[in-house]
Amino acid sequence: MPERTRPKPKNRFEQAYWDALARHQLSLQRCKGCGFVRHPPGEFCPECWSGEFEWQPMSGVGSIVSIIWYMKSLDARFPEVPYNVALVRLAEGPALISNVVGSAFGELKIGDPVRACYSDEMDFTALLFERGSAR
Amino acid sequence: MSNPLYRKVAIVGVGATPYYRRGESQPQTITELAGKAILAAAQDAGISVKDIDGFAHYSGGGSGHNNFADTNLIMEALGIPEIGFTATLTMGGGGSAASIGLAGAAILAGDAKYVVSLMALQQGNNRLGVVLGAKPPTPESSFVQPAGMVGPGHAMAIMARRHMHKYGTRREAFAEIAITHRNHAMVRPTSLQKKPLTLEAYMSARMIAEPLCLYDYCLETDGAVAVISTSAERARDLRQKPVYLLGSVHGGRREWGRSFSWMNMPDDIFTSAGNLSIARLLYEKTGLTPQNIDVALLYDHFSPLVMMQLEDYGFCPVGEGGPFVESGAIRMNGSIPVNPHGGNLSEGYVIGMTHVREAVEQLRGTAVNQVKGAGLALVTGGPAPIPVSGIILGS
Numbered sequence: 282m283p284e285r286t287r288p289k290p291k292n293r294f295e296q297a298y299w300d301a302l303a304r305h306q307l308s309l310q311r312c313k314g315c316g317f318v319r320h321p322p323g324e325f326c327p328e329c330w331s332g333e334f335e336w337q338p339m340s341g342v343g344s345i346v347s348i349i350w351y352m353k354s355l356d357a358r359f360p361e362v363p364y365n366v367a368l369v370r371l372a373e374g375p376a377l378i379s380n381v382v383g384s385a386f387g388e389l390k391i392g393d394p395v396r397a398c399y400s401d402e403m404d405f406t407a408l409l410f411e412r413g414s415a416r
Numbered sequence: 417m418s419n420p421l422y423r424k425v426a427i428v429g430v431g432a433t434p435y436y437r438r439g440e441s442q443p444q445t446i447t448e449l450a451g452k453a454i455l456a457a458a459q460d461a462g463i464s465v466k467d468i469d470g471f472a473h474y475s476g477g478g479s480g481h482n483n484f485a486d487t488n489l490i491m492e493a494l495g496i497p498e499i500g501f502t503a504t505l506t507m508g509g510g511g512s513a514a515s516i517g518l519a520g521a522a523i524l525a526g527d528a529k530y531v532v533s534l535m536a537l538q539q540g541n542n543r544l545g546v547v548l549g550a551k552p553p554t555p556e557s558s559f560v561q562p563a564g565m566v567g568p569g570h571a572m573a574i575m576a577r578r579h580m581h582k583y584g585t586r587r588e589a590f591a592e593i594a595i596t597h598r599n600h601a602m603v604r605p606t607s608l609q610k611k612p613l614t615l616e617a618y619m620s621a622r623m624i625a626e627p628l629c630l631y632d633y634c635l636e637t638d639g640a641v642a643v644i645s646t647s648a649e650r651a652r653d654l655r656q657k658p659v660y661l662l663g664s665v666h667g668g669r670r671e672w673g674r675s676f677s678w679m680n681m682p683d684d685i686f687t688s689a690g691n692l693s694i695a696r697l698l699y700e701k702t703g704l705t706p707q708n709i710d711v712a713l714l715y716d717h718f719s720p721l722v723m724m725q726l727e728d729y730g731f732c733p734v735g736e737g738g739p740f741v742e743s744g745a746i747r748m749n750g751s752i753p754v755n756p757h758g759g760n761l762s763e764g765y766v767i768g769m770t771h772v773r774e775a776v777e778q779l780r781g782t783a784v785n786q787v788k789g790a791g792l793a794l795v796t797g798g799p800a801p802i803p804v805s806g807i808i809l810g811s
């Protein structure tokens with residue numbers, strides 16, 4: 282198992298994102314002014330400049346935009362190879378860098394449907410994805 | 417065409433240290449490397465180091481790490497008496513090319529007469545290639561590091577994979593880029609990699625972040641390159657044939673933004689090198705087209721990004737970079753020779769300044785792999801978080 286290191290939120294918005302993940306909930310900021318869903322979390326809506334927002338739970342479903350496989354470990358915290366790093370675009374719009382777990386090298390392709398799953402680490406929860414549609 | 421810089425400023429001196437494999441420039445200090453490059457550039461130009469009165473840096477004046485030679489330290493070390501300009505473009509290697517434009521702005525404004533643009537790089541234990549993975553998390557890396565994303569080149573492998581998916585781009589195209597750079601580097605004395613590279617060797621090389629292999633990644637280098645710019649009038653009285661600045665653009669679009677530390681670009685931008693807007697402005701400012709460019713010095717940290725820059729700068733249509741490269745177009749006898757010095761991939765990696773050096777040699781007509789009659793050169797900065805940049809130089 283990889284030793285995922287605890288992220289370092291830089292502000293209260295990022296902190297809230299990680300706090301929600303700890304409850305196994307993927308929530309992103311939805312602008313109260315215009316409804317735009319943004320990521321990474323931040324101060325303003327880049328579409329209408331409103332600072333008003335709510336944390337909206339995401340469906341957790343999306344698809345693989347692109348994917349790479351590490352064939353050699355370059356980070357001691359990730360000793361087991363091959364492992365993938367994927368860009369997943371959520372149904373709600375934003376894209377996230379994550380791992381698609383539970384599938385072997387060669388079993389995943391761009392466009393595959395994925396859904397969020399959660400991995401409780403020592404002191405935070407990581408957002409992962411697995412192949413499949415909405416539960 | 418509105419461009420007050422057009423042919424008003426020229427590069428008159430270039431100096432460099434040898435290029436070293438990462439760590440092998442020790443026990444020299446970073447100031448020593450920077451100083452040697454500046455002394456050599458001043459000698460090349462035929463001016464005294466005491467004439468230098470400006471600095472136009474990029475990458476925050478350093479290599480993105482705490483070990484760097486800032487203006488005040490260089491002045492102290494080299495006894496430069498007084499300066500009227502010192503500034504740096506923000507962020508990282510994206511600004512390398514436009515550090516010449518920043519120098520030009522200072523000269524045109526009358527703030528300084530002889531302006532140094534510089535990169536001195538000593539990676540030591542701070543390997544840029546694994547900068548995301550080797551360190552404790554920062555706010556910037558917090559959204560990618562928990563997934564085991566180790567370096568910028570691996571984020572760019574994700575972009576390359578998407579390009580392959582959308583356009584049918586083949587690994588053979590990346591191989592052609594790597595092999596062309598190696599062929600160019602093999603005959604250049606300054607190169608760190610002179611061993612021939614075959615398609616078979618490329619195809620059987622160790623995968624780093626599949627689909628990219630060892631040869632898709634640039635070298636890890638120590639070294640320094642300094643470039644001195646001055647006004648076109650002063651340039652005419654100096655030792656070297658002036659190399660004129662025709663246009664310089666740095667910046668970029670919000671959609672490109674933080675690029676590989678963010679990855680939320682819309683799909684058409686995601687598979688680009690983030691230079692579409694830079695290219696458009698640069699051609700507008702100079703009144704030139706891709707067909708006018710004789711040689712392209714494209715920042716080659718990762719081979720697929722060379723292909724994407726060829727698309728951004730209009731040397732081929734978007735999506736056709738793969739077949740274009742595979743046709744041999746970037747070789748010395750191709751329609752647009754790319755990086756005749758061997759680039760970051762095979763000569764050495766000094767965060768973009770080796771490309772400026774090569775452009776100057778091409779336009780002076782003194783390059784090792786000389787493009788016959790080269791009169792116009794495009795130089796780009798690194799496809800990286802904003803700013804990205806490009807300049808056109810002319811003889």
Ligand SMILES: [Zn+2]
Pocket residue numbers: 312313314315316317326327328329330331
């Ligand atoms: Zn809004």
